[in-house]
Amino acid sequence: MLINEDIKFPQVRVIGPEGETLGIMKSSAALEIAYDKGLDLVLMAAQSNPPVCKIIDYGKFRFEKDKREKEAKKKQTVVELKEIQLSCRIDVHDFETKANHAKKFLSQGNKVRVVLRFRGREMSHQEMGMEVLGKFEAAMEGFGTVEKRPVLDGRFMSMVVVPVRNK
Numbered sequence: 001m002l003i004n005e006d007i008k009f010p011q012v013r014v015i016g017p018e019g020e021t022l023g024i025m026k027s028s029a030a031l032e033i034a035y036d037k038g039l040d041l042v043l044m045a046a047q048s049n050p051p052v053c054k055i056i057d058y059g060k061f062r063f064e065k066d067k068r069e070k071e072a073k074k075k076q077t078v079v080e081l082k083e084i085q086l087s088c089r090i091d092v093h094d095f096e097t098k099a100n101h102a103k104k105f106l107s108q109g110n111k112v113r114v115v116l117r118f119r120g121r122e123m124s125h126q127e128m129g130m131e132v133l134g135k136f137e138a139a140m141e142g143f144g145t146v147e148k149r150p151v152l153d154g155r156f157m158s159m160v161v162v163p164v165r166n167k
Contacts, residue, residue: 001042003058004031005031009027011025012025012027017037017056040058041054079109079110079111080110082102084098084105085098086114086133102136102139102143103143106162107163109163113159114159116157117156118155126152130150130157145161145164
């Protein structure tokens with residue numbers, strides 16, 4: 001962002017410290033007005049014709065801008081994709097443990113990718129895999145919904161569960 005003497009445009013549209021339009025004038029005249037008030041001339045929109053400059057306290061302007069950016073960054077949430085691996089012959093307790101892990105991930109706001117691996121001759125019994133993933137989907141009731149239905153990819157069957165949006 002250009003300030004004071006760095007602004008090389010011959011003419012600029014000037015906005016005063018209270019937001020009032022002072023009109024189109026030479027850069028040197030605008031700079032003189034800014035210095036008289038003890039403020040800075042800051043280029044706000046270089047692409048407009050003529051470029052728009054504002055007379056403000058640059059230090060205060062930077063502080064406010066940084067503060068706004070920090071607030072916006074705080075409100076951002078990064079959604080991660082966590083992975084849970086299952087097998088066709090998973091035992092009840094192991095299944096419940098994996099489901100609890102997935103519920104924890106979903107409550108933290110992360111997506112969960114559930115991968116079911118087929119070993120050996122299990123490939124010929126894909127309906128067992130669909131059954132396990134169906135049970136897993138039922139276990140996620142209230143915590144998440146299926147975004148991507150179960151898909152077979154080589155020896156793996158996977159689906160993606162996303163957290164339920166709180167209203």
